[in-house]
Amino acid sequence: MVTIKDVAKYAGVSVATISRVLNENGYVHEDTRRVVEKAIKELNYTPNEVARSLYKRKSRLIGLLLPDITNPYFPQLARGVEDRMQQSGLRLIFGNSDESQQKEQDYIQTFVQNNVVGIIASTNFPGMDFYRRLKIPVVFLDRISSDRPAVYADGREGGRIAAQQMIERGSRQIAVLQGPAHVRPAQDRFQGAVEVLQDTGVTYEVVQTDSFTLDEAQRRAEELFVSFPETDGVIASNDMAAIAVLHEALRLGKKVPEDIQIIGFDDIPLSELVSPSLSTIRQPAYDMGKQAAELMIQLIENDDVELKSIQMPVQFIQRGTTRIKAEESI
Amino acid sequence: MVTIKDVAKYAGVSVATISRVLNENGYVHEDTRRVVEKAIKELNYTPNEVARSLYKRKSRLIGLLLPDITNPYFPQLARGVEDRMQQSGLRLIFGNSDESQQKEQDYIQTFVQNNVVGIIASTNFPGMDFYRRLKIPVVFLDRISSDRPAVYADGREGGRIAAQQMIERGSRQIAVLQGPAHVRPAQDRFQGAVEVLQDTGVTYEVVQTDSFTLDEAQRRAEELFVSFPETDGVIASNDMAAIAVLHEALRLGKKVPEDIQIIGFDDIPLSELVSPSLSTIRQPAYDMGKQAAELMIQLIENDDVELKSIQMPVQFIQRGTTRIKAEESI
DNA sequence: CTCAAATAAGTAACCGGTTACACATAAACT
DNA sequence: AGTTTATGTGTAACCGGTTACTTATTTGAG
Numbered sequence A, B: 001m002v003t004i005k006d007v008a009k010y011a012g013v014s015v016a017t018i019s020r021v022l023n024e025n026g027y028v029h030e031d032t033r034r035v036v037e038k039a040i041k042e043l044n045y046t047p048n049e050v051a052r053s054l055y056k057r058k059s060r061l062i063g064l065l066l067p068d069i070t071n072p073y074f075p076q077l078a079r080g081v082e083d084r085m086q087q088s089g090l091r092l093i094f095g096n097s098d099e100s101q102q103k104e105q106d107y108i109q110t111f112v113q114n115n116v117v118g119i120i121a122s123t124n125f126p127g128m129d130f131y132r133r134l135k136i137p138v139v140f141l142d143r144i145s146s147d148r149p150a151v152y153a154d155g156r157e158g159g160r161i162a163a164q165q166m167i168e169r170g171s172r173q174i175a176v177l178q179g180p181a182h183v184r185p186a187q188d189r190f191q192g193a194v195e196v197l198q199d200t201g202v203t204y205e206v207v208q209t210d211s212f213t214l215d216e217a218q219r220r221a222e223e224l225f226v227s228f229p230e231t232d233g234v235i236a237s238n239d240m241a242a243i244a245v246l247h248e249a250l251r252l253g254k255k256v257p258e259d260i261q262i263i264g265f266d267d268i269p270l271s272e273l274v275s276p277s278l279s280t281i282r283q284p285a286y287d288m289g290k291q292a293a294e295l296m297i298q299l300i301e302n303d304d305v306e307l308k309s310i311q312m313p314v315q316f317i318q319r320g321t322t323r324i325k326a327e328e329s330i
Numbered sequence C: 001c002t003c004a005a006a007t008a009a010g011t012a013a014c015c016g017g018t019t020a021c022a023c024a025t026a027a028a029c030t
Numbered sequence D: 001a002g003t004t005t006a007t008g009t010g011t012a013a014c015c016g017g018t019t020a021c022t023t024a025t026t027t028g029a030g
Helices: A004-011 A015-025 A028-042 A048-054 A073-087 A101-113 A153-168 A184-200 A212-228 A237-253 A285-301 B002-012 B017-024 B030-045 B049-056 B073-089 B100-113 B157-167 B183-198 B214-227 B239-251 B285-301
Strands: A059-065 A091-096 A119-121 A138-141 A148-151 A174-177 A203-207 A234-235 A261-266 A279-282 A310-312 A315-317 B061-066 B091-096 B118-121 B138-141 B151-152 B173-177 B203-207 B233-235 B261-266 B279-282 B308-312 B316-317
Touching: A004 A015, A004 A028, A015 A028, A015 A148, A015 A310, A028 A091, A048 B049, A048 B100, A059 A101, A073 A091, A073 A285, A073 B073, A073 B091, A091 A101, A091 A138, A091 B073, A101 A119, A119 A285, A148 A153, A148 A184, A148 A285, A153 A174, A153 A184, A153 A234, A153 A261, A174 A184, A174 A212, A184 A203, A203 A212, A203 B138, A203 B183, A212 A237, A234 A237, A237 A261, A285 A310, A285 B061, B002 B017, B002 B030, B061 B100, B073 B091, B091 B100, B100 B118, B118 B285, B138 B285, B151 B157, B151 B285, B157 B173, B157 B183, B157 B233, B157 B239, B157 B261, B157 B279, B157 B316, B173 B183, B173 B214, B183 B203, B203 B214, B214 B239, B233 B239, B239 B261
Parallel strands: A059 A091, A059 A119, A119 A138, A138 A148, A148 A310, A174 A203, A174 A234, A234 A261, A261 A279, B061 B091, B061 B118, B118 B138, B138 B151, B151 B308, B173 B203, B173 B233, B233 B261, B261 B279
Antiparallel strands: A091 B091, A279 A315, B279 B316
16 A cells, blocks of 8 residues: 555655645645655555544544435435535445434444544434534434434424315315324424314324334335225325325225325325325425535534524425315316 | 543553453453453543554445435345444445446545445446455445456346246237446346347337436336337336336326236335336345345455355246236136 | 463554644845 | 745654563463
């Protein structure tokens, strides 16, 4: 491996000069710089980030913690984060927490041990001690925290919109999937929806789920139609669950959206491609990732940014699992 | 930050002894060890990986390079890799290449600069110079290489099976989506399919695609039915494309699988949930990730493992987009 | 009881960068 | 000309671990 010493020797200068050229700081004579740059190129030298990181006590790595990239919503967040980070020369150390506190803590520890400059986390435990103790910037993504900056979508409003649309489009026996109790955004959506349903006095049922896994979604979908066969509208906790419900409804021979309407949450890429395509509450996942990255970069560059959280707007996307309203059909 | 020196002082021993306790090597007296462990716990000390990595010239990080986690097939690979690595205390630095050689090269460089112990890559350029020059283990995933160990599915066989099934189940005007020319597995699948179609003398058309993005898939799906309205069977290059085709077919009022059969490739989690559910050639993505990680760990621990590649079996999954054969309906 | 081998623990060099500090020379200013 | 000030470059300490080497003590075989 070529080190800075090799380059120094080759160029006939000291290591300090090489370092100055690399970092574009301190005084370096124009001629010297050219010689050094030539040497770097000829030896095909790239500096060792680890050594740099040790002295500086900060790497060029960001820790990213997500619950489970197998859920298609999260890769979009991740891409947003990555793409923005890349622009600033930052890279990601990555981990799935599977919503386990232990795993989460282990990853955070690894991040710290590797001198990451910041952590972006989609955690269910934003108040935990191990987050409080961190001396590096933390941004919560798709999660809410009072302690720390966060980027999240307006889940409550999303829930409200979903319920309103359901009602406006004619459903009267609505089932609401609650989503895991410990996942804050799921609860916000749920509450938003219930709020509206209560206000308008529409009959509704609640189906609780413990996780966001696909298996679970499928099981709940089956149960749903057994327990509440009269249901004519389902507000799902996310698109995966909605698609599971849709699938089950069709399997039972129900007509969608005529017999039953379904609204998802997230707008994952595939929701457009199921048949009928899924009406949903869109969260701008990719942009949320980008925003989180942006915020992180601000925090890194300028550590006196005031605690700032960004709430992103949600939006109803009318597709094939909800009926067309009179004024829309013009 | 608590360093090894702080612990040494607190425990009243030298840093060497702390290090010996941590790494469980060299001689340490039982009593001393207890004192040190107590000190570590009380000071809440965790060793700095960066310093360790600098001296050892190897970190506990693995570089993972994928084309695009937004495609639901790749997160499964990633999870497989991650879960296996986690068991051995290894973590991931992660990047999406977007099939750009430049991006790929940049990530590889970052990996090397961070002293990763190995690289797992799903690259389109396995023969590139910058892979050859690497002195650390490289495992190609979902890709084939003659130079390096690789874990991949038997794409050709998959293609053959898809074509056979299509024919056995009665399609006679088959369209084959070719997939991006530079993506080896896509070409293997394609060739496998064409091989069988030619042998059996069934009419077929080829639709070429340049990328695996969803947009592209949708566009090709539309074109397909314009250019070849008589098509009664589609062999897609992956499940995303298959789902796009399915969606378009249904939009055009075609009956699936009565008028047209569709077979995908990958078996992403959602393919079971579209309606009708998607018949596909299953690749064991999660297991492939695990295998790649396993192979990597072998290569790290024992550098004289002979060049070994693992071909994983593929399997036809009969679902709703292909017709039921006589003998199956019993 | 003697002496080699095993056990225990400290000192300091080392990994590959960065930078404070020192020193030298050139340019700018009274 | 004499003194600041700016420019250019080298030396060596430092970041936080690991380990080769050294020294001291204990154990055990003959």
